[in-house]
Amino acid sequence: MxxxxxxxxxxxxxxxxxxxxxxxxxxxxxxxxxxxxxxxxxxxxxxxxxxxxxxxxxxxxxxxxxxxxxxxxxxxxxxxxxxxxxxxxxxxxxxxxxxxxxxxxxxxxxxxxxxxxxxxxxxxxxxxxxxxxxxxxxxxxxxxxxxxxxxxxxxxxxxxxxxxxxxxxxxxxxxxxxxxxxxxxxxxxxxxxxxRDGQGPSPDLRLLARLRPMVDEHFRDHWPMERYAAALGVTPGRLNAACRRVTGLSTLQLVHARLMLEAKRSLIYTGHGMAEIGYALGFEDPAYFSRFFSRREGRSPQAFRRSHVEDAMGAGGAGGSLDGNGLDRTGGSSPQ
Structure with a gap:
């Protein structure tokens, strides 16, 4: 695009x-x-x-x-x-x-x-x-x-x-x-x-700042959005509107993004099997974990892991995300 x-x-x-x-x-x-x-x-x-x-x-x-x-x-x-x-x-x-x-x-x-x-x-x-x-x-x-x-x-x-x-x-x-x-x-x-009339962060930003550590703590528990909202003392609609205004994403999308981040880290940096990774992320059904990952990544967890192993082998152990720790692997300039 x-x-x-x-x-x-x-x-x-x-x-x-x-x-x-x-x-x-x-x-x-x-x-x-x-x-x-x-x-x-x-x-x-x-x-x-x-x-x-x-x-x-x-x-x-x-x-x-x-x-x-x-x-x-x-x-x-x-x-x-x-x-x-x-x-x-x-x-x-x-x-x-x-x-x-x-x-x-x-x-x-x-x-x-x-x-x-x-x-x-x-x-x-x-x-x-x-x-x-x-x-x-x-x-x-x-x-x-x-x-x-x-x-x-x-x-x-x-x-x-x-x-x-x-x-x-x-x-x-x-x-x-x-x-x-x-x-x-x-x-x-x-x-x-x-x-917003002063120099401090807006109410939406402050709400999102309170949400982020809560998501880090509970994303494996698959809390419903209503539970996050209740813990923050706001309505689900208020929380969702704040997330969309600040990030362009819904509350659910932010939680799913955190789940995907942890799934990718486990697939790349551990040798755990698919069922073990899914269970650690709160998915009792390995097939559901695979569908969840595939819908958001466009490929299965197995295919994602294989591509990173192949990238690391193709890099000859220098500069790939496994051996080189992903530090500016492509040498591109920094986004702003």
Whole structure:
């Protein structure tokens, strides 16, 4: 499907690279590039759109601009730190000459990384879009600058242990973001009360941020949508409307996307059989798990696993998603 026909069929443009048709990222896809590398191609502006399964973290070292997330505009000036979770509709307008880095990570990479984190608040850190101006020459600014520089160095060097080093640096970046948010929590609460008329996240975004960790905890239990809504203290219609406004997907589609992510991780990174994987994901009938997966992926779980094994063998053990950990396997540029 062309980008033009995609835009005609969806109210919210959905891309891989900005302006190109969507694609499915490698489960452990990570990429980092400078802001000018991409923004010079688009006159320093990216119109509102969304990605399936890709999150962004930006560190702005010079210049500034405007982040649009769920219709809320937030201005930022360097030094600034920005987080954009997967599926959130977002856009940027950078001042010409703005510099810094854009880190792009797949949901599979983040889910695997955060699953090992013992702190629940760290797992929730990337749930909301953020744009924070930083104080120059402070510990938080220095920690983030150091983290992005280390990720960039590891990404380009291809040393042994590259994937593990990048994962460790991303974890430290998320810890810095968590501490930054905690230090400003009182101010955030005051601003958030103004909702869309202020600089804080909208009620829809805050509701989605509460839903995400709940889905992570209960997607294997196959909760009905009414149970998620009740746990959040809203009606199913209110929850579904918020999900659609923020991500373009229904509540059920978001839960199914989480199930598919875990299924793909199990198929690629474990040797478990289909029945064992399905049962671990809450499917008592292996045939139903196979139908569920096939309808959404367009091929059976067995075919999906075979294709990844063949890709890894064809890559000669270098750069495939199994051996190379999916780090920018195609060498493509980072979406925004």
């Amino acid at each position: 062309s980008a033009h026909s995609l835009q005609a069929s969806e109210p919210i443009p959905r891309y891989w690279l900005y302006g190109e048709p969507p694609a499915v990222p490698e489960l452990r896809f990570v990429h980092i590039e400078t802001i000018p590398e991409r923004m010079r191609l688009h006159n320093w502006e990216v119109r509102p759109h969304r990605h399936d399964g890709l999150s962004h973290a930006l560190l702005v070292n010079a210049g500034g601009g405007l982040l649009t997330a769920d219709g809320t505009e937030t201005a930022f000036r360097a030094p600034a730190f920005i987080l954009v979770p997967a599926q959130v509709v977002h856009g940027f307008r950078f001042d010409p000459g703005t510099d810094g880095h854009v880190l792009t990570m797949s949901e599979g990479f983040l889910a695997g990384l955060l699953a090992a984190a013992p702190e629940a608040d760290l797992r929730a850190a990337p749930a909301l879009p953020r744009a924070w101006d930083l104080e120059e020459d402070t510990g938080e600014a220095a920690a983030l600058a150091r983290g992005f520089a280390d990720i960039r160095a590891e990404f380009r060097a291809h040393h042994a242990g590259r994937a593990s080093a990048i994962a460790a640096h991303v974890t430290l970046m998320l810890v810095a973001a968590l501490r930054l948010g905690a230090a400003r929590s009182a101010a955030e609460r005051g601003v958030a009360e103004r909702g």
